[in-house]
Amino acid sequence: MSTGYAVRCRQVExxxxxxxxxxxxxxxxxxxxxxxxxxxxxxxxxxxxTTLLMVLTGLLDASAGTVEILGEALHALxxxxxxxxxxxxxxxxxxxxxxxxxxxAAENAALPLYAADVPRRAATERGRALLHxxxxxxxxDAMPVELSGGQLQRVAIARSLINEPRLIVCDEPTASxxxxxxxxxxxxxxxxxxxxxxxxxIVTHDNRIFEFADSITYMEDGRIVRRANGNGSxxxxxxxxxxxxH
Numbered sequence: 001m002s003t004g005y006a007v008r009c010r011q012v013e014x015x016x017x018x019x020x021x022x023x024x025x026x027x028x029x030x031x032x033x034x035x036x037x038x039x040x041x042x043x044x045x046x047x048x049x050t051t052l053l054m055v056l057t058g059l060l061d062a063s064a065g066t067v068e069i070l071g072e073a074l075h076a077l078x079x080x081x082x083x084x085x086x087x088x089x090x091x092x093x094x095x096x097x098x099x100x101x102x103x104x105a106a107e108n109a110a111l112p113l114y115a116a117d118v119p120r121r122a123a124t125e126r127g128r129a130l131l132h133x134x135x136x137x138x139x140x141d142a143m144p145v146e147l148s149g150g151q152l153q154r155v156a157i158a159r160s161l162i163n164e165p166r167l168i169v170c171d172e173p174t175a176s177x178x179x180x181x182x183x184x185x186x187x188x189x190x191x192x193x194x195x196x197x198x199x200x201x202i203v204t205h206d207n208r209i210f211e212f213a214d215s216i217t218y219m220e221d222g223r224i225v226r227r228a229n230g231n232g233s234x235x236x237x238x239x240x241x242x243x244x245x246h
Contacts, residue, residue, distance in 0.1 A: 005068075006167045006199035007033035007056050012065035014051050014222075025051040027222035029065070035166075038190065038200045038212055040230065043219035049203045050171060052219070056201075057090055057169055058082055070166055087116060091160030091193075095172035097152045099144045099159075105131060105151075106140040109158035116163065130158045134188060150181035157188055168193045170202040179208050186212040 014026040025048050033039045041049050054060040056067050058074045067074045070089055077085050091112075099108045109127030114120060128140045136154050144152060153173065160168055168189070174182035186209050193200050202213075210216060213230030 004035055005032050006035050006070060007031065007201065008066075008068045009052075009056060010066045012052070012055060012067060013063045014048075014055055014060065015063045025222055026055065026062070029222070029224055031217060031224055033167075033199050033201055034214075035199050036194065036196045037214035038194060038202060038230070040202045040204055040210065040213040040216045041219060042204060042216060045205075047219040048222040049219055051222075053169060053171060053201070053203050057092075058086060087112060088163060089165050089167060091163065091165040091168045093153075093156050093160045093168065093170040093173045095175050097144075097156045099152060099155060101144050104141050104143060105136065105147065105155045105158075108144065108155050109162055111159055112163045127158060127162060130162055131155065134158055134192065148181075149177050150184060153177065153181070153185050154188065157185070157193070161193060166198045168198070168200040170200065170204075172204055172206070173202060174204065174206045174209055182206065182209055 009029050009031040012026055012029040012031075013024065016023045016025060029048075029052060031052075041052065043049055051060065055062050056069065056074075058069075058077065062075075069085075072085060074082075100111070103111075106124050106128040109131055110118075110120075110123040113123035113126060118126075128137070131137055131140045131154070134154050134157060136151060136158070139147060139151060144155070147155065156173075170189075173189075174185055177185065189200055190212055202209075210230060216228045216230050217224055218226040218228075
C-alpha cells in the first residue's frame with residue numbers, strides 16, 4: 001500500500017440483517033483518502049455516510065471488501081489490538097461534542113491520555129497546553145456548561161488531537177454552530193490537524209464549509225457516485241484565533 005494514503009477502501013459492503021429484511025447500507029465502495037488533506041464525504045441522510053465512517057474506523061465490521069488504515073488491514077485487528085490501534089492513530093470529533101460534564105475543559109481534552117494510562121496530572125497539563133494552542137487557554141479550567149458551542153467544539157478538537165493521531169474523523173462537526181463559529185472550527189482543523197503525514201475526514205451536510213475541502217466525495221444509496229476537487233489548500237494556515245469564539 002502506498003504510504004501516501006490514510007484510508008483505502010476496496011469493494012466495501014455493509015449489510016444489516018438477513019433475508020428479505022436485509023438492508024444493504026454500503027454497496028461496493030472504493031475510496032482513497034490521501035494524507036495531508038481534508039476529505040469531505042457528503043450526501044443525503046441515509047445514503048451510507050456514517051456507516052462508511054464507522055466501518056473505516058473499525059467501529060463496524062465490513063460485510064465484504066477490504067479497509068486499510070495507515071497501512072493496517074482492519075480485518076486483521078481484533079480485541080485489545082484494535083482498541084489500541086484506534087487510540088493511537090484515530091481521533092474522533094462529533095457534532096454533539098460528547099464531553100463529560102463533571103470534568104473541566106483541560107480534563108476533557110486529556111481523556112484519551114487517561115485511557116492510555118498517562119499519569120493524570122501530566123495528562124491534564126498536556127490538555128491545558130493544547131487548549132492554549134487552540135486559543136482556549138483562558139477557559140481550560142471551565143466546566144462544559146460554562147462554554148459556548150464553538151468553545152465546546154474546540155475542546156472536542158483538542159481531545160481528538162491529544163494523542164497526535166494521523167487520522168482525524170469528524171461527523172458533522174459544524175452542524176450545530178453558526179457560520180462564524182463553523183468557519184473558525186474549520187480554520188483550526190486546517191491549521192493544526194492537517195500535515196503531510198495526517199489526514200482529516202469529515203462527514204457533513206454543511207455546504208458552508210465546502211471551501212475548506214481538498215476533495216469532496218458524494219454518496220448515494222450506499223455508493224460513491226462522484227468525486228470533485230475542493231477549494232482547500234493543504235498549504236493554507238489560518239490567522240491567529242481569538243480566545244473567545246461565540
